[in-house]
Amino acid sequence: MKRPLLLLFLLLIFLPFRSFCQGEPFSAKQVLNQAPVNAADRYFLQHPFELIYGADDSLWIRERRGRVIKVDPFTGKRRIILDIKSSVKFTTSGSPVTSISQDGMMGMALHPDYPAVDSFFVAYCYDAGSGVRKVRITRYPVKNTTITARAGNETVIIEGIPASTDHSTGRLLIGPDRKLYYAVGDQGANQFALRCNPIRAQDVPTSEEMAAQNYVAYQGKILRINMDGSVPDDNPVIKSIQSHVYTFGHRNPNSLVFAKNYLQHDFAGAKLYSAENGPAEDDEINELVAGKNYGWPYISGYQDNNRYQYKNWSSGTNCLAAPTPGSEPECSTAPPGARIMNEMDTTLPDFKAPIRTFFTPSAALPCNWLSNPTVAPSSMDYYGFDTKIPGWQNSILMTTLKEGTVFRLKLNAAGTGFVNMPNGTDTARYFREENRFRDIAIGKDGITIYLITDSVGQTSGPTTGNQNVLNNSGSILVYKYLGTVLALQDPPAPLVDRGTIRIYPNPATKILFVENKRNTAKPITYTIYDITGRLIVSGKAFTDKFEVNVGNFTAGTYVMKMYNGREVKLMTEKFVVR
Numbered sequence: 184m185k186r187p188l189l190l191l192f193l194l195l196i197f198l199p200f201r202s203f204c205q206g207e208p209f210s211a212k213q214v215l216n217q218a219p220v221n222a223a224d225r226y227f228l229q230h231p232f233e234l235i236y237g238a239d240d241s242l243w244i245r246e247r248r249g250r251v252i253k254v255d256p257f258t259g260k261r262r263i264i265l266d267i268k269s270s271v272k273f274t275t276s277g278s279p280v281t282s283i284s285q286d287g288m289m290g291m292a293l294h295p296d297y298p299a300v301d302s303f304f305v306a307y308c309y310d311a312g313s314g315v316r317k318v319r320i321t322r323y324p325v326k327n328t329t330i331t332a333r334a335g336n337e338t339v340i341i342e343g344i345p346a347s348t349d350h351s352t353g354r355l356l357i358g359p360d361r362k363l364y365y366a367v368g369d370q371g372a373n374q375f376a377l378r379c380n381p382i383r384a385q386d387v388p389t390s391e392e393m394a395a396q397n398y399v400a401y402q403g404k405i406l407r408i409n410m411d412g413s414v415p416d417d418n419p420v421i422k423s424i425q426s427h428v429y430t431f432g433h434r435n436p437n438s439l440v441f442a443k444n445y446l447q448h449d450f451a452g453a454k455l456y457s458a459e460n461g462p463a464e465d466d467e468i469n470e471l472v473a474g475k476n477y478g479w480p481y482i483s484g485y486q487d488n489n490r491y492q493y494k495n496w497s498s499g500t501n502c503l504a505a506p507t508p509g510s511e512p513e514c515s516t517a518p519p520g521a522r523i524m525n526e527m528d529t530t531l532p533d534f535k536a537p538i539r540t541f542f543t544p545s546a547a548l549p550c551n552w553l554s555n556p557t558v559a560p561s562s563m564d565y566y567g568f569d570t571k572i573p574g575w576q577n578s579i580l581m582t583t584l585k586e587g588t589v590f591r592l593k594l595n596a597a598g599t600g601f602v603n604m605p606n607g608t609d610t611a612r613y614f615r616e617e618n619r620f621r622d623i624a625i626g627k628d629g630i631t632i633y634l635i636t637d638s639v640g641q642t643s644g645p646t647t648g649n650q651n652v653l654n655n656s657g658s659i660l661v662y663k664y665l666g667t668v669l670a671l672q673d674p675p676a677p678l679v680d681r682g683t684i685r686i687y688p689n690p691a692t693k694i695l696f697v698e699n700k701r702n703t704a705k706p707i708t709y710t711i712y713d714i715t716g717r718l719i720v721s722g723k724a725f726t727d728k729f730e731v732n733v734g735n736f737t738a739g740t741y742v743m744k745m746y747n748g749r750e751v752k753l754m755t756e757k758f759v760v761r
Contacts, residue, residue: 206605207572207664207666208664208665208666209613209614209632209662209663209664209665210661210662210663210664210665212614212616212660212661212662213660213661213662213663214655214658214659214660214661215254215256215259215633215658215659215660215661216228216259216658216659217254217258217259217260217261225279225280225638225657226638226656226657226658227261227657227658227659228244228246228252228635228636228638228657228658228659229246229247229248229250229638229657230246230247230248230273230283230287230637230638230639230657231244231245231246231247231621231622231635231636231637231638231657232245232246232247232287232288232289232290232353232621232622233245233290233291233622234562234621234622234623234624234633234634234635234659235291235292235293235624236256236624236625236626236627236633237253237293237297237298238293238297238298238752239297239298239746239750239751239752240256240627240744240752240755241253241254241255241256242254242255242256242624242633242659243291243293243303244635244659245288245290245291245305246287246288247273247283247286247287247288247289248268248271248273248287248288249265249266249267249268249269249270249271249273249287249288249307250263250265250266250267250268250288251263251264251265251288251291251303251305251323252264253750254659255710256626256631256633256661257710257712257716257718258718259659262329262750263329264325264326264329264330265305265323265329265330266329266330266331267288267307267330267331267332267333270307270309270333271287271288271307271308271309272286272287272307272308272309272310272316272346273286273287273288273308274286274287274348280638280639281639282639282640283638283639283640284348284349285347285348285349285350285351285352285353285368285371286308286316286346286347286348286351287307287308288305288306288307288308289305289306289307289308289318289351289352289353289354289355290304290305290306290353290354290355290356290365290366291303291304291305291306291355292304292355292356292357292363293357294322294357295357295361297325298325298751298752301324301325301749301751302322302323302324302325303322303323303325304320304321304322304323304340304355304357304363305320305321305323305355306318306319306320306321306344306353306355306365307319307321308346308351309342311343316346316347316348316351317342317343317344317345317346318342318343318344318345318346318351318353318367319339319340319341319342319343319344320339320340320341320342320344320355320363320365320408320412321333321337321338321339321340322337322338322340322410323336323337323338324336325749325750327748327749327750339412340363340408340410340411340412341408341412341427343396343397343398344365344367344398344401344406345367345370345398345399345401345402346370347368347370347371347377348371348377349368349370349371349374349375349376349377350368350369350370350371350372350434350435351367351368351370352366352367352368352435352436352437353365353366353367353368353437354366354436354437354438354439354562355439356439356440356441358407358441358453358455359441359453361410362407362408362409362410362415363406363407363408363409363410364405364406364407364408364429364439364455365405365406365408366405366406366433366436366437366439366457367401367402367403367404367405367406367433368402368403368433368434368435368436368437369382369383369384369402369403369433369434369435369479369480370383370402370403372402372497373480373494373495373496373497373512374462374511374512374513375506375511375512378496378497378502378503378506378512379496379497379502379503380497381495381497381498382402382403382479382480382495382497383399383400383402383403384402384403384404384431384432384433384434384479384480385403385431385432385476385479385480385481386400386402387400387421387422387424387426387428387431388400388401388424388426388428389424390424393424393426398427401426401427401428403431403432403433403434403479404428404429404430404431404433405428405429405430405431405433405436405439405457405471406427406428406429407427407428407429407473408427414426414427418473419473419474420474421474429471429473429474430471430472430473430474430475430476430477431476431477432476432477432478432479432482432531432534433457433459433477433479434459434460434461434462434479434480434483435459435460436457436458436459436469437458437459437460437560437561437562438456438457438458438459438560438561438562438563438581439455439456439457439471439563440455440456440457440563440564440565440579441453441454441455441456441565442454442456442565442567442577442579442594442598443565443567454470454471454598455470455471456468456469456470456471456563456579457469457471457563458560458562458563458581459477459537459560460557460559460560461483461484461540461541461557462483462491462511462513463491463511463513463514463544463550463557464483464484464490464491464542464543464544464557465483465484465485465491465537465540465541465542465543465557466540466541466542466557466558466559466560467484467537467539467540467541468537468538468539468540468541468560468579468581468592469535469537469538470535470538470598470599472535474533475533475534475535476531476532476533476534476535477534477535477537478531478534478536480493480495481493481524481526481528481529481531482526482529482531482534483526484537484540484543485536485537485540485543486526486527486534486536487526487543488525488526488527489526489543490543490544490550491513491526492513492523492524492525492526493522493523493524493526494512494513494515494517494521494522494523495517495521495522495523495524496512496517496518496521498520498521498522499517499518499519499520499521500518500519500520501518501519502518502521504518510550511550513550514550538599538600538601539592539600539601539609541556541557541558541560542556542557542558544556557585558583558584558585558586558588558590559583559584559585559586560581560582560583560584561582561583561584561619561620561621561622562581562582562620562621562622562623563579563580563581563582563623564579564580564623564624564625565578565579565580566578566579566580566591566625566629568625568629569669570629570668570669570670571628571629571630571664571668571669571670572629572630572664572666572668572669573666573667573668573669574593574604574605575591575593577593577594577596578591578592578593578594579591579592579593579594580623580625580632582620582621582622582623582634583620584619584620584621584637584640584642585642586615586642587614587615587616587617587618587619587620587642588612588613588614588615588620589612589613589614589620589623589632589634590610590611590612590613591604591610591611591612591613592609592610592611593609613632613662614632614634614660614662616654617642617653617654618634618636618637618642618653618654618655618660619636619637619640619641619642619653620634620635620636621634621635621636621637622634622635629668630663630664630668631661631662631663631664632661632662632663632664633659633660633661634659634660634661634662635658635659635660636653636655636656636657636658636660637653637656637657638656638657639653639656640653663716684697684698684699684745684753684754684756685697685698686698686743686756686758689758689759690758690759690760690761691733691758691759691760691761692733692734692760692761693732693733693734694730694731694732694733694734695730695731695732695733695743695758696728696730697709697724697728697729697730697731697745698727698728699727699728699753702727703727703747703748703753704747704748704749705724705725705726705747705748706723706724706725706748707723707724707725707729707745707746707747707748707753708721708722708723708745708746708747708748708750709721709722709723709724709731709743709744709745709746710743710744711731711741711742711743711744712741712742712744713737713739713740713741713742714739714740714741714742719736719741733760736760737760738760738761739759739760740757740758740759741757741758741759741760742755742756742757742758743755743756743757743758
């Protein structure tokens with residue numbers, strides 16, 4: 184009788200938590216949106232695109248409409264630090280907005296030395312004249328007040344990068360080599376309203392174009408850029424030209440992430456990966472290697488002649504001929520005279536096949552964006568913790584739009600493919616629901632997952648049909664792992680200005696003394712949380728030495744976070760109250 188009672192006891196323990204994934208217990212979904220929502224905003228977040236867990240223990244969020252927001256991951260309190268909507272080219276339709284284009288403010292990255300170097304990078308679309316969109320990558324300082332004008336604050340790194348209302352892509356990150364990596368899509372060429380535009384993913388710039396800083400050939404590329412905008416000396420030479428181009432032959436690579444090798448404990452020699460949206464099949468995960476060709480538009484997924492054909496609408500005698508209603512041009516009969524090529528018809532030097540596809544459908548399945556089983560990857564993050572969730576070490580987490588899912592795939596030791604997990608496949612699914620997951624971040628505790636959702640849009644699952652109403656439009660969702668971790672103690676981590684702040688005694692009984700040995704910018708802001716993350720008390724100090732009354736605290740472990748007057752984190756410290 185003991186075993187059934189034990190099973191009943193375990194069941195009762197876990198009943199309150201709804202998010203069981205692959206047998207791993209997670210908390211119920213928490214919606215972190217600040218309440219009440221600003222009356223001027225329809226949603227807490229307006230068309231979010233980027234989510235970063237910063238070194239200052241803040242969630243950094245970038246919105247397409249031209250704002251950067253910092254959010255407290257415990258309370259949901261937010262502060263807008265950049266608002267340059269007047270300078271950003273962003274296309275919407277409907278009132279209220281029911282559809283957005285793929286332009287606006289694109290990627291964001293924190294300076295690799297942040298917060299010691301107090302600045303961040305953003306990429307955004309701007310009007311280059313005559314209705315032409317371009318992208319510039321810029322650098323901004325972090326200020327106490329919201330930056331609302333470019334003048335005097337913005338440092339332009341590079342501009343003139345191609346942009347479009349479709350497949351602008353726009354992911355930005357800084358690699359361990361301290362270079363900027365920027366993903367440029369194929370600009371939606373050869374499909375829908377842009378079907379008469381030729382795909383230029385296989386082109387490279389000419390020497391004349393590079394001299395003129397004409398970057399039109401950067402469509403369908405991953406770029407590698409020095410922080411001053413110049414071309415790195417060690418960038419690959421592709422078709423006899425050295426440029427910002429790092430890899431080419433991409434369709435819509437809207438996910439980029441670096442991952443350390445499994446046997447390493449830092450990011451020296453880290454590998455770069457992308458997730459890429461396919462046309463009507465074959466979403467891809469690629470290992471990005473300098474100078475390699477990833478096939479588009481001649482190859483989608485593996486070079487297997489399974490179903491994909493490159494139907495070059497721009498080469499037809501009437502490229503404006505309407506495609507089949509509701510279908511991409513790949514799913515329609517090409518116009519007369521259009522060149523049609525199977526995947527085996529072309530030999531591409533330096534072609535590199537994806538390490539995973541989602542999915543290659545059978546020829547019997549209808550060629551339609553809601554019928555095909557692609558998942559529409561939207562972002563990736565790397566799980567680099569060795570002492571937290573069992574089995575998750577060296578995994579890539581990938582969010583999707585069409586299924587509202589987080590996929591986890593575990594890299595092999597070489598980082599060249601994925602290994603099977605206990606479920607018998609190389610893929611595990613988490614948090615599946617009627618949402619469009621736009622980006623993901625992992626808390627520094629290694630057990631908290633943060634997701635942002637689109638404000639508007641459609642999803643094909645998990646329910647049948649095409650839904651316009653999302654469960655959590657424009658929101659931050661939080662899930663926390665509740666199972667046993669691999670190590671009871673957190674590994675030591677470097678903290679900003681550690682040693683300049685001293686809190687004592689620890690353990691404390693009535694008064695916790697805080698001593699700052701430097702003339703730190705005032706006011707000093709502090710927050711104290713219990714071990715579950717619940718805010719207990721917050722306050723401000725205007726002197727280097729102050730005290731906090733903890734006499735009414737319940738005995739237990741607490742966490743104090745402290746920031747200076749410029750909102751730079753000074754410390755995060757655990758203490759015990761007896």
